[in-house]
Each structure stands twice: as C-alpha cells, then as structure tokens.
Amino acid sequence: MKRIFFASAAIAVALWALPVHAAEKLVVSTWGGSWKDLLEKTVAKKFKEQTGADVEFITGGTIDRLNKAKLAKGNPESDITFTTSHVGWLYANDGLYEQLDMSKIPNAKSLVDQAKISPYHIGSWAYVYTIGYRPDMVPAGMTFTSWNDLWNPALKGKISAPDFDASHLVVVSAKLMGGDAASWEKGSDKLKALKPNFKAYYANDAASQQLLQNGEAPVQVMLSMNAYHIASQGVPVKVAMPKEGAVLGIDTIGIMKGTKNADLAYKFVNIMLDPAVQTEVATLKKGSPVVTNAKLADDVAKLPGVFTTPEQWNKEALIIDHKLRAEKTGEWRKWFTENVIN
Structure with missing residues (x-):
C-alpha cells in the first residue's frame, strides 16, 4: 500500500511540475480608443467563445502601424491587421499580407461587392x-x-x-x-x-x-x-x-504574411463577417455592414450614410478607387498642404 501511495504521489508531483501551456492567442493590430473597444465587445468576444483563444491588441495610428509592420516584415508582430482600404493596399504592395483563401472564410460569400477590396484584404465595416x-x-x-x-x-x-x-x-x-x-x-x-x-x-x-x-x-x-x-x-x-x-470609407481586415496562427486568423476573419457581429458593429458605430445578410433596426438603417440596399451602395456612395487612392494619398496631401492649408 505504501509503495502504491508513494508511486501515486510521485506521479502527482511529476504532473504538477509539467509546464502549463497558455491558451492560444491571436494578436490583432488596430486603432486604439473606441475602435479597440468595439472589437473587444463584438468579434473578439465571439471569437473567444467559439475558439477559447485569447485576443491581444496592438494599437496605434494608421501609418505608424504600417511602418512598424514594414520593419517586422516576415516576422509580424500581429496576426491580423485592421486598416483603411487604401492603406491596406500599401500593406499588400509591400508583401505584408497573405493572399486570402476565401474557401476558409465562408461568411465572405455574403460580402457586398464594394467590400471586395483586393485578394489580400476585405471590408470589415463601412462609413x-x-x-x-x-x-x-x-x-x-x-x-x-x-x-x-x-x-x-x-x-x-x-x-x-x-x-x-x-x-x-x-x-x-x-x-x-x-x-x-x-x-x-x-x-x-x-x-x-x-x-x-x-x-x-x-x-x-x-x-x-x-x-x-x-x-x-x-x-x-x-x-x-x-x-x-x-x-x-x-x-x-x-x-x-x-x-x-x-x-x-471602408475599414478592412487582412492576415499578416508570416503569421504562425493562420487557422485562428481565418476563424477571426470569418467571425468578423458573421451577420450578427456585423449587425452589432453597425448598430454600435452607426455604420454600414459589409454583408448582405445583416439586419439593422429601422432607426439605424434610416440614418444618412448607412447603406443596407444595393441601390444605396450604388447611388449614394462616391467611391475612390482604393488602389489609386493608395498611390495618390501622399501626393494629394502634399498638394493640399501647400495650396490650401498654408
């Protein structure tokens, strides 16, 4: 009996001494303040519920985060990045994004055409x-x-x-x-x-x-x-x-090239496009969902600039080609500063 007891005790000590593996974690780059809060309350919450994985946020300005991503090329600090549609093209042009495998994002079948930005990044919400x-x-x-x-x-x-x-x-x-x-x-x-x-x-x-x-x-x-x-x-x-x-304006989501959490990243992107999450985001921020199967309350849907029908998307949205905008933003800003601001 004593030998069985001591053996059991030894096994218990050995098990106690084994390293405890932390929960899986996905790192998301986004803006701070209310934008980070929005993601925490909506997509990150549902992602945690469905996968058990934690979400860590890295926050900062649009261009600051782009510059940091360039410095970390090949070994990204984040797995997922939220940015504007045109700056997303700068990520793509610099080889910072994975080309998306749309078969791993089943909710993307309901994307509005205007949110299909590139093979590398797609819309997450609009305004x-x-x-x-x-x-x-x-x-x-x-x-x-x-x-x-x-x-x-x-x-x-x-x-x-x-x-x-x-x-x-x-x-x-x-x-x-x-x-x-x-x-x-x-x-x-x-x-x-x-x-x-x-x-x-x-x-x-x-x-x-x-x-x-x-x-x-x-x-x-x-x-x-x-x-x-x-x-x-x-x-x-x-x-x-x-x-x-x-x-x-369309804010977008992309998966960083070199991520070691690709499976989790795709799950996060898919949950971002879940119609219930899209409804929640649009309701909280008074913006447009980017999937056709999100349902908004009348008091939100009727707001100017909130698009819920193909007719609104086609007639009320003035769209600047996202790739051209990426190429011209610096030139336009310089011209505006020199000729209007100064």
Missing part, C-alpha cells in the same frame, strides 16, 4: 465622409444638398476638414468640375477657392468631434460615425447626403 453641420450655428435654413454648398461665401471661416487625408475634397472638387480621381487636377483651382471658408484642420477623431461640439467650426467634412457619436451626446448635428454621393 462615409460627408458634410456634418450645426444647424444652430449656420445661416437660418441653410442645408447641404450638394458638395458645391461648401463654397457658399456665407461659410467664410466656418469649415474644418482632416489634414491627414485630403482625398475626400480633392476627388469631390474634381468631380464637381467634370473629373475624377485619375484626373484630379481638374478640380485643383476649385479646391483652392475653398480656402477662405476654412477655419481649422483636424488630425484625429477627438479633434474632429471637439470642433463641432464647441462650435469653433460648425461645418465639417467628417466621418459619419463621429457625427452620430456627438449627436448621441446631445450636440445638434446633422449629417448631409450630397447628391453627388458621400465619399465611401
């Missing part, structure tokens, strides 16, 4: 950059039915726009002058003529929201999600849908 304004701080009765309305002399010193991405106004100005993204120079003089109406330029979401909240710049070229966020806090903001279309 628009459009005109947001304070009706209480612009001339009585003023509305914005066209992008041309920004040039109204009554708006002198009242407009703000992002300084980090000039593509929205560059392409809009070109379109108003009969051009497009490829012939953007057609709108250059028109865009220069908007300079007197600018009050400020913003570098991030927080600054964008503050300019409208405090009324410093009561008209803004802005991310629709930001407008709806401050409206939920009681700020009287309206979101316009110009007849020329609002500039479509």
